[in-house]
Amino acid sequence: MSAVPTDHGVAELGEFTFECGQSVPDFEVAYETHGEFDGDNVVLICHALTGSQNVARSPEPERDAGTAGAGQAGQARAWWDDVVGPGKAIDTTEYYVVCANVPGSCYGTTGPASERPADLDLREEPDHDRWGTAFPPVQVEDWARAQRRLLDHLGVGRLRAVVGGSVGGMNALEWAKRYPDDVDRVVAIATAGRLDAQCLALDAVARRAIRADDDWNGGNYYGDDRPDPTEGLAIARQIGHIMYLSKASMERKFGRRSAGRDSLTREDGDLGLPAEPTAGFFPYREVESYLDYQAEGFGDRFDANSYLYLTRAMDEYDLAAGHGADADALAAFEGEALLMSFTADWHFTVEQSGSLADAFRETGVPVAHHVVDSDHGHDAFLVEPEHVGPPVRDFLADGVDGRAVSDDGGDDGDDPRPDSDHAPVHASLFRG
Known part of the structure; x- marks a missing residue:
């Protein structure tokens, strides 16, 4: 053609x-x-x-x-x-x-x-x-x-x-x-x-995740000397992905399995958040790894305020x-x-x-x-x-x-x- x-x-x-x-x-x-x-x-x-x-x-x-x-x-x-x-x-x-x-x-x-x-x-x-x-x-x-x-x-x-x-x-x-x-x-x-x-409720939680990020700064995070609210945007993105997938597809792909050898580790993933005190005792599951993968770098290509406006x-x-x-x-x-x-x-x-x-x-x-x-x-x-x-x-x-x-x-x-x-x-x- x-x-x-x-x-x-x-x-x-x-x-x-x-x-x-x-x-x-x-x-x-x-x-x-x-x-x-x-x-x-x-x-x-x-x-x-x-x-x-x-x-x-x-x-x-x-x-x-x-x-x-x-x-x-x-x-x-x-x-x-x-x-x-x-x-x-x-x-x-x-x-x-x-x-x-x-x-x-x-x-x-x-x-x-x-x-x-x-x-x-x-x-x-x-x-x-x-x-x-x-x-x-x-x-x-x-x-x-x-x-x-x-x-x-x-x-x-x-x-x-x-x-x-x-x-x-x-x-x-x-x-x-x-x-x-x-x-x-x-x-x-x-x-x-x-x-x-x-869906209105989930979108509201996603927007609150962005606004709760200290780096959002009331929407004034632009400029070379300011960090973007990447953690809040990443959580909002993860909420969105949960909305986009079905219960059956998530169960088939992830179930209750722990993350595989080729997946992100908890240290690499988990959005860089502080570890829970008990995290080392429990497995880092594939569904967590998937959500972290989807959120990784999203803040580099999308604007947090735009996410607020469009949702x-x-x-x-x-x-x-x-x-x-x-x-x-x-x-x-x-x-x-x-x-x-x-x-x-x-x-x-x-x-x-x-x-x-x-x-x-x-x-x-x-x-x-x-x-x-x-x-x-x-x-x-x-x-x-x-x-x-x-x-x-x-x-x-x-x-x-x-x-x-x-x-x-x-x-x-x-x-x-x-x-x-x-x-x-x-x-x-x-x-x-």
């Missing part, structure tokens, strides 16, 4: 006023594009919480190693490369793919870690030049509005599709709500119209806000929708996707709810391209009539696994 054109950069969009009413004077959005624009072939992809605009590899390896991937690692770099690219499910020889880093993040779009204007009027002047917690509160609605501004900048009007997973799926749903005339098809994967109370945006999103019900919020959308969910995902459940499918049906929108039988948990949308790719590919081409797009047409909670194979363990579960 021949290479396709790609582009990346930072669009300077001038002043941007957030939903909260506060403004940023020199707003920038980092983005990548893959493929060639022909007027009606644009697919906007919305990344998840700590993802980036680097949705897939480029044909130029030196570019991936340079500015496009700067600071990105693990699931932030080429995070959907198994799904997006020449000849893949979202085929960049056919579609013009756009992916933008969302406001509040730290991969090039303006956020808390960005340089602030020198003349910004602050109640207390910090000893650094970053926005920090003076940055305006961010909402998912702001993500969609920033993407619309970017697309205008790129000369793109109507979209063939908006595709997103996890909180990126909320972002995609917001497009159907806010810009119903601008998009033909919406693909919302492993997502919901709002978080449930359990808060996810927590506060409610599709029905201002409308009373999800169906009312989606009433103006006249395209088609694909919902995908995974049987062991307790972060965003099959039932929550089923509820969204019912809301689309209530408005008369052709909709399919494709359920994948998988025990991976929430991470399945990233690590099971063999199950995610085919229905996405066929939906982009043929809508709900696509041959790999399933829909039982009724109560999505009765039989959550109508026609999917049980997915095997995937090695990339352990990507950082």
